[in-house]
Amino acid sequence: MTATVPRENDQLFFIDNEVIIVKVYPTFQLAKVRYLSSMDTFMVDFHVLQPYAEERSSLSISLLGGVL
Amino acid sequence: MILKFIDTPLDGKSWEKLMNSCYRIKFQDEHFTEIPAVHGGDAGIEGFTRKGRVYQCYCPERGYNDDELHDHLRDKMTKDIGKLTSPKYADRLKGLGVPMIKEWHFVIPEYKDSRIISHAETKRKEVIALKNADPSNYDYIDEDFIIVIKQAEDFKVEISRMIRTTLTDMQLNIAIHHTTAAPDWSQCDSEKVENIKRKVKAVRGDGDELDEDYKELVNMYINSYINGMEILKVLRVSYAEVYEDIYMLEQSYKKEVAFKTRMNTNSSINAQLFNEILDDFQKKLEQFKYLNMASIMELKLDLISGWLADCSMQFRSR
Numbered sequence: 475m476t477a478t479v480p481r482e483n484d485q486l487f488f489i490d491n492e493v494i495i496v497k498v499y500p501t502f503q504l505a506k507v508r509y510l511s512s513m514d515t516f517m518v519d520f521h522v523l524q525p526y527a528e529e530r531s532s533l534s535i536s537l538l539g540g541v542l
Numbered sequence: 543m544i545l546k547f548i549d550t551p552l553d554g555k556s557w558e559k560l561m562n563s564c565y566r567i568k569f570q571d572e573h574f575t576e577i578p579a580v581h582g583g584d585a586g587i588e589g590f591t592r593k594g595r596v597y598q599c600y601c602p603e604r605g606y607n608d609d610e611l612h613d614h615l616r617d618k619m620t621k622d623i624g625k626l627t628s629p630k631y632a633d634r635l636k637g638l639g640v641p642m643i644k645e646w647h648f649v650i651p652e653y654k655d656s657r658i659i660s661h662a663e664t665k666r667k668e669v670i671a672l673k674n675a676d677p678s679n680y681d682y683i684d685e686d687f688i689i690v691i692k693q694a695e696d697f698k699v700e701i702s703r704m705i706r707t708t709l710t711d712m713q714l715n716i717a718i719h720h721t722t723a724a725p726d727w728s729q730c731d732s733e734k735v736e737n738i739k740r741k742v743k744a745v746r747g748d749g750d751e752l753d754e755d756y757k758e759l760v761n762m763y764i765n766s767y768i769n770g771m772e773i774l775k776v777l778r779v780s781y782a783e784v785y786e787d788i789y790m791l792e793q794s795y796k797k798e799v800a801f802k803t804r805m806n807t808n809s810s811i812n813a814q815l816f817n818e819i820l821d822d823f824q825k826k827l828e829q830f831k832y833l834n835m836a837s838i839m840e841l842k843l844d845l846i847s848g849w850l851a852d853c854s855m856q857f858r859s860r
Contacts, residue, residue, distance in 0.1 A: 489717075489836050490551045501745060501813045502759060503820050506722060516720045517762045519839040521824065531556035532713040532834040536547040537651050538702070539695035539780065 479520065480505055486523040493523070543729070543772050546719045548836060549604055552651065557601035558588060560712050561649050563704055564697040565589055565597060577638060585634035586625030587646075594644035594684060597692070598622045601651060608654045615658045619648055623665045623689070627672055627680070635682055644684040649692045662689040698780075705832045706783055714784070716773055717836035720843075725764040734851035738763045741850045744809065744857035745816045763847045770844025784832075791826055792845050796854045799823075809858040816857070820846065 480486060484495045493507040496515050505520040565588075566574050572591035590596040600618045602611055625631045626646060635643075648662065666689045673680040673687070694701065704710045727735070742759050743749050750756060777785035799819055806815055823846065827838045849855040 489548065489834075497755075499755065499759060501817065503817065504759070504762070506758070515722045517722060517758075518720070519824075519843055522835050522839040528551060528835070530711070530713065530834070531552045532550040532715040532837075533552060533560075533651075533694060533701065533705070534547045534550055534715045535776065535781070536545075537694040538698045 480523055485510075486525060487527045488518060488523055490527040490529070492527075495520075495523075543768075545769065545772055545776070548715065548717045548719055550715045550717075550834065550836065552601060552604070554599070554601040556712055557651065558599040560701065560704070560710055561597070561599045561697070562588060563710055564700040565591075567700045567704075568697065569593075569595065585638060585640070586622055586631050587635075587640075588649075590638075590640045590643075592641055594641050595647060596640060596643055596645070597647035597649050599649045611654055612657045615648075615650060615653060616661045619658070619661060619665060619689075622648075623669065626683075627669060629679070632679070632682055640682070642682060642684045644686060645688055645690050647690045647692050651694045653691065653693065658691060662691055665689055702781055702783065706787075708831055713834040713837075714832055715834050715837050716777070717834070717840040718769055718773065720762065720765060720769070722758060722761070723765075724761055725768060727764075729768045730764050730851075734767065735760075735764060737852065738767070738847070738850045740859070741855060741857050744859050745812050747810075747812065749859075763850055766843045766847035767851045770841075770847055773840070773844060787830060788841060791829075795823055795826060796849060799849055800854050800856070803856045807858065812857045819855075 479500050480495050480498060482495050482497060485492055486495065487493070488507060492510050494510060495505050495507055497506040498520065499505070503519050503521065504517055505523065506515050506517055507523070508515045562576050566576070568574075569591045572593045572595065574589060574591050576589040577585060577587060586598065587596040588599050600615070600622075602614045606614060623646070626643075653659075666687065669683060669687055669689075670685075673683050673685065701712075705712055705714050739751070739760050742756065742763065743751075746756065746759075748756065774785065774788070777788065802819065803815065806812070820842065824838065824842050827833075827841055830838065833841070846855075
């Protein structure tokens with residue numbers, strides 16, 4: 475988990491996908507990012523962004539049912 | 543409302559390890575026996591029970607479309623049924639003391655359409671035909687042999703229990719995709735929207751409603767508020783213990799937040815106070831070791847959005 479505030483155009487990992495920082499909102503601990511292969515942006519808490527890909531396996535709740 | 547959960551890494555080894563634990567819990571009364579794939583191989587199965595159930599795990603790569611997923615599932619099933627019916631593996635199965643095989647389970651995270659079910663039926667008929675044609679060489683396969691496809695959802699109870707009590711390294715992911723699109727205003731009470739707007743202004747210290755950053759932040763918090771309610775509803779209905787963990791933390795921390803923010807009379811430190819709350823709440827959420835980091839941040843965002851929307855978090859205007 476990154477402890478420092480990222481900067482625009484930094485390339486970091488969101489889980490195991492590389493993203494580019496489009497904009498940072500330090501007061502709100504948020505960053506607007508996009509995947510390298512897409513121009514669509516989305517918001518994340520910048521503490522989730524890491525300099526390396528997440529390798530630990532996790533199971534999405536959508537696989538366990540009860541989700542539309 | 544349809545939540546788009548993020549697809550997170552899930553490798554074959556972790557899947558296999560998780561399913562071995564699930565089978566151990568689920569079929570303990572049938573003397574479940576795991577077969578490690580060392581010293582002679584696993585005979586094409588991960589384990590068996592004394593009631594003739596055997597299973598094979600498979601976790602496809604991510605990013606396949608539906609057709610690619612089906613192709614990989616089909617090919618893997620074909621290959622492994624081929625092993626089941628080959629003389630080399632038959633000797634190994636008998637040598638391991640596997641009883642007459644009644645059920646062969648194909649254990650996968652999910653399937654998307656019925657083609658794999660049809661393929662399973664095709665392979666079942668082939669196995670039965672082989673047995674009928676040569677009963678003595680296929681004496682290890684039951685005449686009522688069936689192929690069963692198992693998904694993660696079939697082990698929801700076992701997985702939830704193991705993940706929550708950290709009996710497995712596997713974590714749970716509840717993070718969703720957050721877009722920067724405008725929210726569905728119909729899903730959010732106007733009073734909540736005004737609360738969020740007022741507090742974002744108070745934290746920013748800038749009252750310009752036409753500012754693009756301001757609009758993006760407000761949209762994001764409204765979306766997170768709406769999504770957060772939906773995620774918590776899913777957890778409350780289907781994952782009661784996980785929901786209870788989160789609910790109890792949220793309820794107790796909400797009181798602290800209300801107290802801290804109401805006691806502050808100095809609007810110039812709104813941003814500092816907000817950041818302290820974000821940092822502190824994140825630390826509290828990180829106690830849930832069974833949630834991956836993306837899920838921790840999801841909850842942080844959604845619950846904070848809720849406090850901005852209702853009266854739990856108050857900031858004096860500048």
